[in-house]
Amino acid sequence: MTALAPLALTIGDPAGVGPELAAAAWALSDAEALLPFFVVGSARVVEEAARRRGITVPVCAVKTTDEVADRFADALPVLDLDDLPYTPGQPDDAGALLALNALATATGLVRSGAASALVTGPIAKSRLARVGFDFPGQTEFVADVCGITPEHAVMMLAGPSLRVVPITVHVSLRSVPDLLTVELIRSRAAIAAAALARDFGIAAPRLAVAGLNPHAGEDGRMGTEDGAIVAPAVAALREAGIDAFGPLPPDTMFHAEARERYDAAICMYHDQALIPMKALDFDEGVNVTLGLPIIRTSPDHGTAFAIAGTGTARVGPTIAAIRMAGECAKRRAMP
Ligand SMILES: NC(=O)C1=CN([C@@H]2O[C@H](COP(=O)(O)OP(=O)(O)OC[C@H]3O[C@@H](n4cnc5c(N)ncnc54)[C@H](O)[C@@H]3O)[C@@H](O)[C@H]2O)C=CC1
Numbered sequence: 301m302t303a304l305a306p307l308a309l310t311i312g313d314p315a316g317v318g319p320e321l322a323a324a325a326w327a328l329s330d331a332e333a334l335l336p337f338f339v340v341g342s343a344r345v346v347e348e349a350a351r352r353r354g355i356t357v358p359v360c361a362v363k364t365t366d367e368v369a370d371r372f373a374d375a376l377p378v379l380d381l382d383d384l385p386y387t388p389g390q391p392d393d394a395g396a397l398l399a400l401n402a403l404a405t406a407t408g409l410v411r412s413g414a415a416s417a418l419v420t421g422p423i424a425k426s427r428l429a430r431v432g433f434d435f436p437g438q439t440e441f442v443a444d445v446c447g448i449t450p451e452h453a454v455m456m457l458a459g460p461s462l463r464v465v466p467i468t469v470h471v472s473l474r475s476v477p478d479l480l481t482v483e484l485i486r487s488r489a490a491i492a493a494a495a496l497a498r499d500f501g502i503a504a505p506r507l508a509v510a511g512l513n514p515h516a517g518e519d520g521r522m523g524t525e526d527g528a529i530v531a532p533a534v535a536a537l538r539e540a541g542i543d544a545f546g547p548l549p550p551d552t553m554f555h556a557e558a559r560e561r562y563d564a565a566i567c568m569y570h571d572q573a574l575i576p577m578k579a580l581d582f583d584e585g586v587n588v589t590l591g592l593p594i595i596r597t598s599p600d601h602g603t604a605f606a607i608a609g610t611g612t613a614r615v616g617p618t619i620a621a622i623r624m625a626g627e628c629a630k631r632r633a634m635p
């Protein structure tokens with residue numbers, strides 16, 4: 301197998317925890333056996349963030365990704381897009397523009413093959429919106445750049461204990477029942493099944509499909525969506541040869557014994573999926589976008605502005621996101 305191109309890690313919002321966690325991940329890259337990666341963002345911000353965190357991380361500016369493999373052992377390579385000052389916890393428009401530029405640049409590098417996978421640092425959606433970002437999140441932005449419709453870019457949160465796929469994502473809870481359709485559930489679950497096989501090596505993934513309502517509707521007494529929408533979607537998945545089952549009562553499908561029975565839980569809305577996952581695996585959780593021509597992962601947490609620059613942000617999710625991106629890239633590179 302030829303050597304993989306390095307992984308591209310975006311800085312995220314430079315006032316958040318992204319820069320220090322990129323530096324901390326590099327400091328642990330030997331111990332964690334991470335594939336070589338480079339940061340897309342600002343060398344000055346990463347350098348100052350490392351210093352503030354109290355870790356020794358030499359930073360080297362690179363112009364092309366060809367330089368990364370040779371430099372990575374001795375320094376953290378950074379594709380330097382802007383020379384901003386480091387202002388942890390104080391986001392501003394210049395930082396949001398850098399986050400956006402880094403995301404666009406890194407996505408382009410992965411699409412061109414100059415990097416083998418995209419690992420995005422955390423951004424604040426509201427801050428990016430102020431500088432013209434017109435997407436619900438990074439998921440939809442990357443999908444758009446790749447020419448994939450938002451319906452076909454599927455969010456999965458994955459940790460050591462649980463994988464979850466929210467069918468509806470960054471929408472109001474009030475709008476969820478109206479957005480759920482048999483086709484949306486079927487197609488997103490089918491994309492998840494295909495990606496679990498292709499990128500995660502699970503040949504016949506088992507999908508546990510959550511109901512929307514308490515007790516999965518209790519035969520229509522607590523809502524009709526489970527019988528009218530979720531059950532037919534599960535039937536359609538089974539007809540297509542996918543090992544899906546449900547709708548399951550959501551409150552009893554996440555305990556330890558229940559989790560043994562499936563490889564991913566298909567959930568009807570954001571918090572039904574992300575609350576159990578973050579309760580179990582917050583410190584190792586990865587957000588991965590399924591259904592894209594490229595690999596994209598991210599730590600499961602946000603910008604955490606309140607703790608940026610304090611040295612208390614835990615690096616586990618960033619390491620897990622880099623590791624997962626590398627493993628998926630290796631799997632895709634296999635003949
Ligand atoms: N992947 C991404 O880009 C994501 C971005 N966000 C964005 O982040 C911003 C803040 O969102 P919040 O809901 O406050 O979520 P958050 O994840 O930034 O913070 C939630 C809580 O977890 C703590 N925390 C987060 N990461 C941590 C770490 N590595 N180590 C230790 N503690 C950590 C924070 O201090 C806070 O108490 C929002 O603007 C949101 O849009 C949120 C989730 C994912």
Ligand SMILES: NCC(=O)COP(=O)(O)O
Nearest residue numbers: 436437438439440587598
């Ligand atoms: N709650 C997950 C999240 O906010 C991540 O969104 P994205 O920026 O990865 O689309």
